Amino acid sequence: MNRKFILQREEYVLSTLTGLLEIFDGIQNIYFGDLVLTNKRLHVISPKLLNIEMSFWFEGETGDIEEHSTLILGDHRIAVRWVFNGNLQNFIKSFQNLKVNA
Numbered sequence: 001m002n003r004k005f006i007l008q009r010e011e012y013v014l015s016t017l018t019g020l021l022e023i024f025d026g027i028q029n030i031y032f033g034d035l036v037l038t039n040k041r042l043h044v045i046s047p048k049l050l051n052i053e054m055s056f057w058f059e060g061e062t063g064d065i066e067e068h069s070t071l072i073l074g075d076h077r078i079a080v081r082w083v084f085n086g087n088l089q090n091f092i093k094s095f096q097n098l099k100v101n102a
Contacts (some may be wrong), residue, residue, distance in 0.1 A: 005036070005043060005045060005053070007038065008040060010039075010040075011038050011039060011040045011041075012038060012039055013036060013037070013038050014037045014038060014039060014094040014098065015036075015037045015086070015087075015090055015091040015094040015095075016034060016035065016036050016037070016086055016091075017034065017035045017080060017083055017085070017086035017087075017088060017091050018033070018034050018035075018083070018084045018085040018086055019032070019035075019080060019081070019082045019083040019084045019085070019086070020032050020080075020081040020082040020084075021033065021035055021044065021046075021078060021079070021080060021081065022078070022079040022081050023044065023076065023077070023078050023079075024076070024077045024078075024079070025075055025076045025077070026075070030081075031044065031046035031048075031050075031052055032046060032048055032084075033045050033046030033047065033048065033052070034046075035078065035080065035091070037091060037094055037095055037098070039098065040057060040058055041055045041056055041057045041058060042055070042056040042063075042071060042073065042078060043055045043056075044056075044078070056073045056074075056076050056078070058073070058098070063095060063098070065092060065095065065096065067079075068092075069081070069088060069092070071092075071095055
């Protein structure tokens, strides 16, 4: 992950991935960028072409996992299609542990 983003108070990074991400929230969008898991949100940073940056907060809802690489938060699905940098298994494990502790 090359780009920095501001962490909120008492927020810390658990795991990061860089690669091809498919985000579906009624409309399917595909981005190449960073997926950052913190103790409070999933944060997507895609500086190429469209310069997208968005957060999916864990506000009263915990996430779930569909198949082997799709993270679900409410109506949002984030599928990791290809990993350029990072450890997908470690990322998924951190996401699952966060769900248990939430």
